[in-house]
Amino acid sequence: MLHEKAPAKINLTLDVLGKRPDGYHEVEMIMTTVDLADRLSIRPSEDGKIHILSSDRYVPDDRRNLVWQAADLLRKKAGIRSGVMFTLDKRIPVAAGLAGGSSDAAAALRGLNRLWNLGLSLDELAEIGAEIGSDIPFCVFGGTSIATGRGEKLRHLPAPPNCWVILAKPAIGVSTADAYGRLNLKTMEHPATAAMEAALKAGDYEAMCRSVGNVLEPATMGMHPEVAMLKDGMKRFGADAVLMSGSGPTVYGLVSSEARVARIVNGLRGFCPEVHAVRMLGEIPLA
Ligand SMILES: C[C@@](CO)(OP(=O)(O)O)[C@H](O)COP(=O)(O)OP(=O)(O)OC[C@H]1O[C@@H](n2ccc(N)nc2=O)[C@H](O)[C@@H]1O
Numbered sequence: 290m291l292h293e294k295a296p297a298k299i300n301l302t303l304d305v306l307g308k309r310p311d312g313y314h315e316v317e318m319i320m321t322t323v324d325l326a327d328r329l330s331i332r333p334s335e336d337g338k339i340h341i342l343s344s345d346r347y348v349p350d351d352r353r354n355l356v357w358q359a360a361d362l363l364r365k366k367a368g369i370r371s372g373v374m375f376t377l378d379k380r381i382p383v384a385a386g387l388a389g390g391s392s393d394a395a396a397a398l399r400g401l402n403r404l405w406n407l408g409l410s411l412d413e414l415a416e417i418g419a420e421i422g423s424d425i426p427f428c429v430f431g432g433t434s435i436a437t438g439r440g441e442k443l444r445h446l447p448a449p450p451n452c453w454v455i456l457a458k459p460a461i462g463v464s465t466a467d468a469y470g471r472l473n474l475k476t477m478e479h480p481a482t483a484a485m486e487a488a489l490k491a492g493d494y495e496a497m498c499r500s501v502g503n504v505l506e507p508a509t510m511g512m513h514p515e516v517a518m519l520k521d522g523m524k525r526f527g528a529d530a531v532l533m534s535g536s537g538p539t540v541y542g543l544v545s546s547e548a549r550v551a552r553i554v555n556g557l558r559g560f561c562p563e564v565h566a567v568r569m570l571g572e573i574p575l576a
């Protein structure tokens with residue numbers, strides 16, 4: 290039996306540069322992994338099939354699961370016929386903008402590479418993952434990167450300055466396609482991606498806080514006003530910077546002092562069902 294950790298990501302920035310002929314959007318976004326992770330256990334199965342046992346009843350246990358798709362594709366590419374049994378301990382909120390499913394799929398690729406002794410590089414696993422979802426290549430590596438293309442082209446960046454990340458997810462799920470679909474390419478305000486990259490390179494916490502931005506925020510807030518309310522609450526309780534992650538609806542707050550974390554978490558628990566205080570993972574957290 291093998292074990293892989295599948296950490297969530299947050300978007301420090303998310304910009305859209307235009308619409309592509311294939312229907313996807315050309316993005317430029319800085320993402321980093323945080324210490325909230327699903328656990329994936331992997332063992333061979335005798336019947337030649339792919340099985341998934343999930344702790345979360347809202348997560349599909351069949352071919353709709355990104356773990357199933359990753360295993361199926363890797364089997365085809367590597368010419369493998371063996372079956373596999375995954376046990377998925379879900380801790381990352383689902384359909385939340387935290388790339389939970391993508392990270393599970395990336396963990397499946399890393400784990401099966403070991404189980405089947407395929408000897409593939411992370412670059413090769415990322416390329417296979419990109420056929421299933423745009424966020425999977427980032428999740429194969431973890432750490433901190435700037436992603437371009439539809440999200441699959443990666444350049445590694447230094448880890449963010451040490452701080453707490455408070456994640457708050459309202460009880461709604463957002464479809465990523467709907468958030469992109471509602472984007473107004475003409476009126477959107479672009480985030481300061483270059484300033485964020487400079488802040489990470491300088492290890493400057495205040496500059497990082499000033500540079501967060503996400504063009505999908507107004508699109509998702511238009512469908513779900515709860516997201517704007519949560520952002521206001523998080524600011525009022527004292528977070529240094531507040532942003533929606535990915536297509537949402539999770540809102541995160543950055544906090545430098547541990548003393549303020551409990552106050553913000555307790556304040557938010559009054560009106561948000563799911564709140565987590567976690568650390569940035571810093572460097573690449575694999576295996
Ligand atoms: C918004 C982001 C930011 O990290 O993440 P989440 O909110 O899902 O965590 C990603 O761009 C989501 O990546 P991912 O969830 O892998 O998306 P995919 O499965 O590839 O695509 C789902 C749908 O989103 C839209 N899509 C996705 C990526 C992209 N660059 N342009 C798009 O327009 C398309 O409508 C596509 O059909």
Ligand SMILES: Nc1ncnc2c1ncn2[C@@H]1O[C@H](COP(=O)(O)OP(=O)(O)O)[C@@H](O)[C@H]1O
Nearest residue numbers: 353354355383384385386387388389390391393
């Ligand atoms: N392993 C998985 N974990 C969570 N959701 C999954 C998984 N595989 C497929 N899904 C489906 O993908 C959708 C998006 O889930 P998720 O990856 O958690 O969100 P996001 O793309 O917002 O980060 C969900 O509606 C869910 O049904």
